[in-house]
Amino acid sequence: MIYKVLYQPNKTENPVRERTLSLYLEAKSSVDARAIVEKNTDFNIELIQELTGDFLEYEKKSPDFKIAEF
Template sequence: MIFKVLYQDTLTQQAKRETTKVIYVKANNESDARRLVEKNTKYNIEFVEEISGNHLKYEENEPGFKITKFN
């Protein structure tokens, strides 16, 4: 499954819509997606959402779409 993760750059930064960024990750479920990002970054995660079907097709057509892989 593909998950869209909305985040702020640092854990100390208060969430503001204007500075929210996004990454996409593959994971088995929402909890695994959140753990994967928490383990590999210092991001302040705002929201994790599974995307599929038409929503995924739409996101794939966006210029910045890329599935992030962590080592």
Template sequence: MIYKVFYQETKERSPRREQTKSLYLDIDAETELEGRIQARQIIEKNTAYNIEFIELLSEKALEYEKETGVFEVTEF
């Protein structure tokens, strides 16, 4: 399952919508909730990012992300 993680690069400043970034993770989980938990754990272990939201992408949403040209799965 592909998850899109919205984040701020630092926890030091107040979040600003204009500075929100995203990355994509390929998580092997049995349920959506388990995938979200694993995604959060991976991000917290490997970065100092302030996680705003974690979204499971549907097939249609994944196709759209690939078409926009910004889709790239992040690996840690």
């Protein structure tokens, strides 16, 4: 499954909506997606959203859509 992970690049600062970034990740579950991101980055994860159907197709049209690999 494909997940969209919304995150802040720094865990030590308070989250600011304008600095929220996203990445796309392939994982078995949202729990696995969180574990992968936490193991490989210092990001402050805000939300992990499963993308399926029309939502996935919409995100694929974005020029920023790229599956992250760690």
